[in-house]
Every structure is written in C-alpha cells, then in structure tokens.
Amino acid sequence: MxxxxxxxxxxxxxxxxxQGSKNGVLPIMAGALLHRGTTVITNVPIIQDVLCMMGILEYLGCHCTLEDHTAVIDATYAEVAPVPCAMSGQMRSSVMLLGPMLGRFRLAVSRHPGGCCLGNRPVNLHLDAFRALGAQIRTEGEQICVFANRLHPATIRFPYPSVGATENAILAAAAVSGATRILGAAREPEIEMLCAFLGSMGAKITGGGTSCILIEGGVSLHDSTFEVNxxxxxxxxxxxxxxxxxxxxxxxxxxxxxxxxxxxxxxxxxxxxxxxxxxxxxxxxxxxxxxxxxxxxxxxxxxxxxxxxxxxxxxxxxxxxxxxxxxxxxxxxxxxxxxxxxxxxxxxxxxxxxxxxxxxxxxxxxxxxxxxxxxxxxxxxxxxxxxxxxxxxxxxxxxxxxxxxxxxxxxxxxx
The missing domain is CATH 3.65.10.10 (Enolpyruvate transferase domain)
Incomplete structure (x- = not known):
C-alpha cells in the first residue's frame, strides 16, 4: 500500500x-436517482468515496461518467437492487441511497453502511424517518429492506440533528406528494447544498440550513446542472x-x-x-x-x-x-x-x-x-x-x- x-x-x-466537498457531493449523487434523466454535477472531488458511489449507481443501472471534475449521471434506466456488501461496506454514505430508492421505487435494499470506525453510528433515525412517511422496515442480519405500497407526507421530528438522517428524509420526502416537515433537522452547510441541488431539479424545498425544513414533494423533476461548494x-x-x-x-x-x-x-x-x-x-x-x-x-x-x-x-x-x-x-x-x-x-x-x-x-x-x-x-x-x-x-x-x-x-x- x-x-x-x-x-x-x-x-x-x-x-x-x-477541492469540492466530499460530504456535499455524495448525497447529491444519491439524489440523482430521483430523476429519470440526466444530472450534471461540477467541481466533483476525485476521491475514493466518489468512485465508490459511482460504482453503486452503475450497479443500480445508471450510466455515469467522471471527467475533469464533472460527473454526469443518467438515471433513466435505474432499477432497484440490493447493494452488494462489498460496495456498501466501503463507505458510510452508501446508506444515503435508501431515501431516493424508497422515493422512486418504493423499495430499497442495502446493508448497514461502512466507512471509518468511529464508534456507534446507528441508522435508527434514518429508519424512523422512513416509518413516518409510511414505509415498513425489515432487517435480517446486516441487510436493511425498506418498502411501501404508498408513502404519505408527514411531520418528522429528530431528537438529535443527524446529518445523514436529515438528508435521507429530504431525499425520500422529495418524491412524496404533499407537504412534509422536518423538525430538529441538521443545519450543516451540506444540508443546505442538498436542498439547493434538489431545487435546481425542480423540487420545492425551503428551510435548508435551519432546524425546520419544508418539502413540497411529488413535483416533476428535470435535467439539471449543479456546482458543488x-x-x-x-x-x-x-x-x-x-x-x-x-x-x-x-x-x-x-x-x-x-x-x-x-x-x-x-x-x-x-x-x-x-x-x-x-x-x-x-x-x-x-x-x-x-x-x-x-x-x-x-x-x-x-x-x-x-x-x-x-x-x-x-x-x-x-x-x-x-x-x-x-x-x-x-x-x-x-x-x-x-x-x-x-x-x-x-x-x-x-x-x-x-x-x-x-x-x-x-x-x-x-x-x-x-x-x-x-x-x-x-x-x-x-x-x-x-x-x-x-x-x-x-x-x-x-x-x-x-x-x-x-x-x-x-x-x-x-x-
């Protein structure tokens, strides 16, 4: 090595x-799954976690390219599939795919995420947010299955401002018709960046960067170009x-x-x-x-x-x-x-x-x-x-x- x-x-x-933000670009790349079309992301850092996320998206049926710090993701023919352990185990942000997969396909299957060993990093807040939107959760060993026949808008209250859970809730709610509120949301700049990205696709989201975020979900999304901070x-x-x-x-x-x-x-x-x-x-x-x-x-x-x-x-x-x-x-x-x-x-x-x-x-x-x-x-x-x-x-x-x-x-x- x-x-x-x-x-x-x-x-x-x-x-x-x-370089472009690692913690900003990964949920944005996951969010590209919500749109049945093409997303262009500029100022993308050429790092291992980005390459891993691209590999997962391609496994799900997206067509991805990365050249001169510009990523092009065509998710037109994406399909739901269990993310292999070898992929999801490489980085924590693989859990971010649950929200957009649930929103688009009403089904998401993955394994508990990997990344750095920093202690207890449960995904219970992510799953609680999905339950509030009407999803059911099934876990078997390290595998997580989130599914729903129908999702509905909700008020999601976080007891702790988890960045990942806030991002997953936003990504799922963006595909649910009606108004969803997130209370106790994380306020990190990367949350605000994700909301701005989804807005560039046509989503209606206000309050990014504050503890209260409102998502008017279910609107039609379109091709977009977005620059990472x-x-x-x-x-x-x-x-x-x-x-x-x-x-x-x-x-x-x-x-x-x-x-x-x-x-x-x-x-x-x-x-x-x-x-x-x-x-x-x-x-x-x-x-x-x-x-x-x-x-x-x-x-x-x-x-x-x-x-x-x-x-x-x-x-x-x-x-x-x-x-x-x-x-x-x-x-x-x-x-x-x-x-x-x-x-x-x-x-x-x-x-x-x-x-x-x-x-x-x-x-x-x-x-x-x-x-x-x-x-x-x-x-x-x-x-x-x-x-x-x-x-x-x-x-x-x-x-x-x-x-x-x-x-x-x-x-x-x-x-």
Whole structure:
C-alpha cells in the first residue's frame, strides 16, 4: 500500500485550490436517482468515496461518467437492487441511497453502511424517518429492506440533528406528494447544498440550513446542472497544517462563511486570517497557543476537524483540553500522535494535550480518514522523517493531500 513520506520543519507558503466537498457531493449523487434523466454535477472531488458511489449507481443501472471534475449521471434506466456488501461496506454514505430508492421505487435494499470506525453510528433515525412517511422496515442480519405500497407526507421530528438522517428524509420526502416537515433537522452547510441541488431539479424545498425544513414533494423533476461548494473540512485541514508549520497560505475556493467556528478557534491560537472574495488568506508564525474546545453539530466546531486540531495542540504552548461530543472513537489518532512525541491523555470523551516542541518523526498508521490527515499535519512540523501508512483511508476524502501540500512548499510525497 502507498505511504506518505514527509520531511518535516518546512513552512507552507503559496496557494492551494480547495477541492469540492466530499460530504456535499455524495448525497447529491444519491439524489440523482430521483430523476429519470440526466444530472450534471461540477467541481466533483476525485476521491475514493466518489468512485465508490459511482460504482453503486452503475450497479443500480445508471450510466455515469467522471471527467475533469464533472460527473454526469443518467438515471433513466435505474432499477432497484440490493447493494452488494462489498460496495456498501466501503463507505458510510452508501446508506444515503435508501431515501431516493424508497422515493422512486418504493423499495430499497442495502446493508448497514461502512466507512471509518468511529464508534456507534446507528441508522435508527434514518429508519424512523422512513416509518413516518409510511414505509415498513425489515432487517435480517446486516441487510436493511425498506418498502411501501404508498408513502404519505408527514411531520418528522429528530431528537438529535443527524446529518445523514436529515438528508435521507429530504431525499425520500422529495418524491412524496404533499407537504412534509422536518423538525430538529441538521443545519450543516451540506444540508443546505442538498436542498439547493434538489431545487435546481425542480423540487420545492425551503428551510435548508435551519432546524425546520419544508418539502413540497411529488413535483416533476428535470435535467439539471449543479456546482458543488468547496470542502470546508479539507480547507480546515490545510489551515491546521499551517498552524503547525507556519507560513502564509491562500486557500482558493474555501467557503469562509461555512467555517466561522473553525476560523474563530484558529484565530485564538495565533493565526491571522483574512477572508477574501477568492477564498481564505492565512498567516502563522511561532508556536500556536493552547486552547480549549468542544465538538458538536453545526454551527459548533466540527468533529471532522477535531483530530487535526489535536495535532496542532500537540505542539502548542501550554496545555489544551478537548471534549468530543459526537463520536466516542474520534480520539483514535492519539496513540499514533504519541509515537511522534505528543503528550496526550484520554479520559472518556475528554483529551488533555500538553504541547511539546518540536515533535519527532516516526512511522505511524492512519486508522481513519480524518485521523490520517491529522498525522500528515503533525508530520509536517516534526523533526526528521515521518511515514504515514494507511493511505487508503486518507484517499477516501482528499484528492491528493501530498500534491496540495507539496505545492505549498512541504517536503512530502506519496510513495
């Protein structure tokens, strides 16, 4: 397997173009199933999860192409079929196909989704939303079957603002005649993006990005073209790398309006940040300041950026405290960061990180997507050489993290 080789202690200077949003494009690709025609999606990131989703859509009978970051999905002849375990087990977002398959075919069959091992990630909220719309659920082992002779509009109340469950409810309700309300909806920018995409197909949806979403379902959909926003987590990752390495970066295409809490925390740690029409300009010199922060649903600090911020805290001036409120196993990269010399104590959902400078190079293992990116960021500021194994996890969400950072002056290569 490929390994990322880093020679540390080189500042970052230059410009990085931010790829399209992973968490935005996957539900949009699933949503293309709702229309018996062609959907064009631009600014698509060339990542493993996108390729996996394309494979599943083609298995279901869609015709898909991906060229120059533009995906064309023709779902005219799509058919309902059980998604094979080998496909659904590769990524969490495979569960997003249940909603559009139920909406279009009144039948959806899949297996419990895969992805990173971050702890308990049940799909009960997804299934409760389908039940509210009139569907029945049958589970056998790892297989999930959702079906209905007739679906009806409903008021869906979520006790927790689950992003995936909100997206699945929107996708299913868009094909149900009548008005469906979602209360307690997730407010992430990716939800707003999905609603805008469905609107470009002719759907009538209001409230995307708020806790109350109204879907006037059952309207006729048409061919459409939609551009995916820049990935706020990738942008945050590169800012986290700058936090440790120092220098000056322009992140072209980064959506600052979607990153307010992340930018606030980075500023408190000593980073100078300016929002420009073309993206985010950031400067960093010296060691970062220690900080205390907690993760939570948007607009709180995103759990996906917690590992890279932990890496930043590992070399900060002072002791930082982190509370992880979303995934109980999101601290899994702490063990690998310790191999680089980090001082991290984990107690349940809390982490205490005593900053040390400099860290030292070592051979480490990426165990999940965001933890792997954090190890790359840590290696950039460590003395000597760092080798990050487990690149297959990182490639699920980053087009080419080595290419991007090398363009900004890092000594890094994929070998």
């Amino acid at each position: 490929s390994v990322i080789h880093i020679r540390g202690r080189h500042g970052l200077n230059g410009e990085i173009r931010i 820049g990935d706020r987590i990738v942008a945050g990752t590169y800012l986290g790398a700058l936090l440790r390495s120092g220098g000056r970066l322009l992140l072209r295409g980064a959506a600052a309006s979607q990153m307010e809490e992340s930018l606030r925390l980075l500023s408190s740690m000593g980073m100078e940040i300016a929002v420009r029409p073309e993206g985010i300009l950031a400067k960093m010199s010296g060691r970062p300041c220690a900080c205390d922060f907690s993760t939570g649903p948007y607009p709180e600090f995103p759990t996906d950026l917690q590992p890279v911020m932990m890496a930043g805290c590992a070399s900060a001036d002072g002791e930082s405290r982190i509370r992880e409120n979303v995934f109980e196993k999101r601290f899994s990269c702490a063990e690998e960061l310790r191999k680089l010399g980090a001082s991290i104590i984990i107690e349940d959902r809390f982490a205490r990180v005593k900053g040390r400078h400099p860290l030292h190079g070592a051979r480490v293992q990426a165990k999940d997507l965001r933890g792997g990116a954090a190890l790359v960021a840590a290696g950039l500021a460590a003395e000597g050489e760092t080798f990050v194994e487990g690149y297959e996890h990182i490639s699920r969400g980053y087009e080419d993290i080595s290419r991007d950072l090398a363009q900004a002056g890092a000594e890094i290569a994929l070998e």
